[in-house]
Amino acid sequence: MPKLIVPLTDIQVRNAKTKDKPYKLFDGGGLYLDVMPSGSRIWRFKYRQQNGKENRLTFGPYPEVTLQDARERRLETRRLMLQGVDPGKHRDDAKRRLTDRAANTFERIAREWYANKVPTWSERTAKNMIVRLEADIFPRIGSRPITELKHRDIIEALRKIEERGATEIAKRLKAVCSQIFSYAIQCGLAERNQVVDMKDVLKSRRASHFAAIDADELPAFLASLERNEARMFQPTRIALRLMLLIFVRTSELIETPWSEIDLEKGEWIIPWQRMKRGKLTVNPDTTNHHVCLSRQAIALLRELHAITGGSKYLFPNQRDPKKPISNNTLLVVLGRMGYKGRMTGHGFRALAMSTIKERLGYRHEVVDRQLAHAPRDKVASAYDRAQFLAERKKMMQDWADYIDVLSLRPTVTGARTASP
Template identity: 35%
Template sequence: MLTDREIRALKPKDKPYKVRDGAGLVLQVMPSGSRLWHYRYEIAGREKKLSIGQYPEISLVEARRAREAARELLRAGKDPSVEKRVQKLAARVALGTTFEVIARAWHEEQRQRWTATHAADVLGSFVTSVFPALGRLPLSEITPPMVLVVLRDVERRGAIETAHRIRQRMSAVFQHAVAHGWAASDPAVSVQRLLKPVVRGRQPAITDIDRLRQMLRDADKMPAQPVTKLALRFLALTVVRPGQELLGARLPEIEDLDGPAPVWRVPASRMKVKTGDHVVPLAPQAVDVVRALIRFIGPSGILFPSARTTRRAISNNAIGYLLNRAGYHGQHVPHGWRAAFSSVMNERHRLDRAVIDLMLAHVPKDKVEAAYNRARHLERRRELAEEWAGLLLDGLPGAAEVVEGPRR
């Protein structure tokens, strides 16, 4: 058996030569002076060689341990060289199974079934809240406490519901990895009950038509960007959802603007409920808003462009901030226009509940409503839209005057 002193005393020769430690462990001395450990063994009648490493990086003791580990594999009927290649492959795969790599792969698979807005929201939540802390870690190293730390940071921002959504998305990524053999478990599933509960309540909405009218009047008097004031008025008249349904609007979606039956066709891709395009009949007051907006619209066609660039719409919060500054914080939110319209118009037209639901693009509750012919009831919807506009803007200035009001 070799000793360290004997190994250090070995001198290089013109050709490689070997010295044996025993039980198949061999040290090969190269003409360059380097010394390489090998384990020689026989499997299925064939002699094979397993490279262990270079001395002194791999010491004599470590080389003997590697030899014994290889002999254990042989006794178990396994080929040490094959097992080494498998381990190397597993290590390379592990380098590619960081949370960010797998999360992006999962997102790429899923986004085909999502709207562009939702896909961007999902990826954005990872980029903002998860990747900075966990993105570079292999999935196998991520534990439930680490997941909880990330989610607690989101909770501290006051975004309780967002924390729950991010946990669900993280869990989906881990389940995706488990199914592909890249992870053994889902550490996000065990922290679900530890998050703060989401307290849901009705979004504040004024439902008295006189107070709604006064709110618009107060908002018109506030120093604000004209586009924000016009967006508030258009939202109030069309009662669409205030996110991408409204702020994703583009001028080409407005059809027959100068004709007798103007409509706004909201693409299905921006709708919460994917039942086709949502056709919104435009009352004359809504048409006036569009005409007042044209001077602000750039080449992109975005209907409610930001004051900084016409290539981007105003922010999701702009309308809400305007209402807050006008004194309606906690009383009415942008989404509240839908409740206001439903309350006022259902009270006035009890037999038109299904038509009013169509105007709000609500989810059909049964097959009868699902089969409701939207085109056939377009004229009735137009009548209700014009009635609503008349009630809401009675005595208020036109859209052109709103543009000339006080600015920020």
């Protein structure tokens, strides 16, 4: 017959005296208090595993863990045993989960997600992504375990970005955070995507096109460019002229190396790897882009070559000639000319598209090929982009001649220029 154990009382526990050797005060059901010579008193629970081996659990020190607390933990442990769960393994699993939760911070998982995605991105995309995360997201929620993050934590981080007027960046980083949560779920590190249902937490912004002047405003713009009241250096003036004449994307112009241009043949072919659609990670367009240079554009390039021909790029950076000028250079110059909010680098493309179709009578698809846009349907995509090359060359010369004519006419505000 098992020995009958009389349950402990609070007074017995509180008044337990130290001895030269450790001793135990038993409460029954496997629970006892270890009284140490040092004076510490620790609750422990003794039980047998399913294989019959004896094991012990530590419930914690007295008085931090009271007699009542220890008995409640004993009851919880015995319930686990009745369910066939080993209390020791359950304890170890709980500790591991806590450790994993503390280690799996949002930043650690985000960097792991980033490392997996980098091979599919362009160098610029990869750089911009990590810079934005490090500047706007990690300082606010990066150190937090991803499983502890709530909607409010992410919303506050995104709204801080909004407060400085960067609404588009806030919108993009919201999508990035959603991808990181999705990655964590797939890796078994989180159970819920806190961002996926956050549809209306950011300010809505009406979609708008890039600012661009129209054909009627072109004579005044040309006159301003000629007067050069903005005191631009000659390469900058040539850059604006080239944007007007050939209307490539700003990055495609300023990042152009002289090696792409054959001044003797009057040819400029941009490799597909530098084109917007060539940088796509899925089905990139591998068609090189023929810029189609007019006589006026070739003359400007020859003039520019005399100034910057010794550099790698058409428009080298003054501080570091090994790099091209920044994307903002032309935008700043347009602002100094009085066109802030009215004209952008991309605006030259919109201006050319509308004016060439309306004033020079060229077909949309011909202008579209010159803009290096993707065909809108599968039938159009079946055609070789170079099929309009001869027509595009003629169009670009007509466009340059049209601009020359406008430059010679007196500028009258609000007057409508007749089609040539």
